[in-house]
Amino acid sequence: DARVTQTPRDKVTEMGQEVTMRCQPILGHNTVFWYRQTMKQGLELLAYFRNRAPLDDSGMPKDRFSAEMPDATLATLKIQPSEPRDSAVYFCASGAGQGQETQYFGPGTRLLVL
Amino acid sequence: GQSLEQPSEVTAVEGAIVQINCTYQTSGFYGLSWYQQHDGGAPTFLSYNALDGLEETGRFSSFLSRSDSYGYLLLQELQMKDSASYFCAVKTSYDKVIFGPGTSLSVIP
Numbered sequence: 252d253a254r255v256t257q258t259p260r261d262k263v264t265e266m267g268q269e270v271t272m273r274c275q276p277i278l279g280h281n282t283v284f285w286y287r288q289t290m291k292q293g294l295e296l297l298a299y300f301r302n303r304a305p306l307d308d309s310g311m312p313k314d315r316f317s318a319e320m321p322d323a324t325l326a327t328l329k330i331q332p333s334e335p336r337d338s339a340v341y342f343c344a345s346g347a348g349q350g351q352e353t354q355y356f357g358p359g360t361r362l363l364v365l
Numbered sequence: 366g367q368s369l370e371q372p373s374e375v376t377a378v379e380g381a382i383v384q385i386n387c388t389y390q391t392s393g394f395y396g397l398s399w400y401q402q403h404d405g406g407a408p409t410f411l412s413y414n415a416l417d418g419l420e421e422t423g424r425f426s427s428f429l430s431r432s433d434s435y436g437y438l439l440l441q442e443l444q445m446k447d448s449a450s451y452f453c454a455v456k457t458s459y460d461k462v463i464f465g466p467g468t469s470l471s472v473i474p
Contacts, residue, residue, distance in 0.1 A: 282460050294408070294452065294464040301460060342407060352398055352415075352456060356407035 253277045255357035257343050263363045269331040272360045274343030275324055280355070281348040283326045285311075285318055288359075289339045297341075300326065301348060333364045367391045369465035371453055376471045377443055385438045385468045387453030395456040397429050397436045402467070403449045411438070411451075440470075448472045 256275045264270055276283050284299040298308035303320040311318065315334070320326045330337055340361050344354040369389045377383040387397065396415035400408040414420055414429035414436060426439040440447055453465040 284462075286464075293466045296461065296463065299460060307461060344408075346460065348460065352396060352413040353410045354408075354462065356409065358407050 255343055255345050255355050257341075257357035257360050259360060260358060261361045261363075263365065264333055265365050266334055267332040268364075269329065270333045270337075270362060270364075272328045272341055272343075272362075274326040274328075274345075274357055276326065276343070276345030277355055278324070279347070280345035281323075282346040283320060284344040284346070284354060285326070285328050286342040286344065286356075287339045288342060294342075297328070333362075335364045338362055338364050367455075367457070367463055369453055369455060369463065371451075371465045371468045373466070374469045374471070376473060377440075379443055379445060379472055379474050381443050382439065382441050383443060383470065385440075385451050385453075385470065387436045387438075387465055389434050389436075389453070389455050389465075391455045391457050391463065393457040394431065394434075395458065397427070398454040398456065398462065399425075399427055399438045400452045400454060400464075401449050402452065408452060413456075443472050445472050445474070 258273045282301050285297040287295045297311040298318040300320050317329045340359045342359045343357045346354045371387050398413045399411040402408045412427040419428045424441045429436040450467045452467045454462045
């Protein structure tokens with residue numbers, strides 16, 4: 252049963268600390284998306300990749316957030332330094348690309364910055 | 366700008382039919398998707414409409430009118446497990462999707 256995996260599932264950290272979230276997309280999927288979900292803003296697209304190349308990161312605060320795909324099986328989202336307003340659930344999703352409409356979401360990382 | 370609108374909350378009775386509407390204004394449009402999300406869970410894909418008309422998948426149907434920038438999700442024979450949030454999402458480019466604010470559906474006995 253192919254699925255997107257994310258680690259960690261929960262993270263509590265203090266303001267100013269670095270946070271790294273990891274995502275393993277479904278094998279064979281060539282598009283990867285990072286979303287942030289809060290009650291206030293809903294589901295926001297932060298960044299996405301096609302064939303490991305970043306295509307759009309306009310939704311991401313550039314001064315503290317960075318997203319990379321070191322290889323086809325791993326996507327990372329880093330926050331440095333973290334702030335309380337970054338507290339949210341971060342979802343990774345992958346898709347088969349080629350214009351396919353379905354995105355498969357991972358279980359999310361629930362981040363709390365104190 | 367880009368905007369999607371949905372009702373924030375809908376309540377319906379078990380066994381009944383409910384319709385969740387979505388209107389959108391986006392700079393590009395390839396199609397309209399619907400996702401379901403239970404509390405504490407991840408969004409899961411329900412349906413996709415690229416062309417005008419009604420698509421049916423079991424108890425769920427989705428409709429699109431491109432000329433009206435409007436779509437809806439129709440849930441029939443409601444069950445308690447259908448209580449969840451439902452998001453419409455517009456595919457604005459080859460890969461990119463923008464999500465609506467979500468509609469919280471409560472199914473009551």
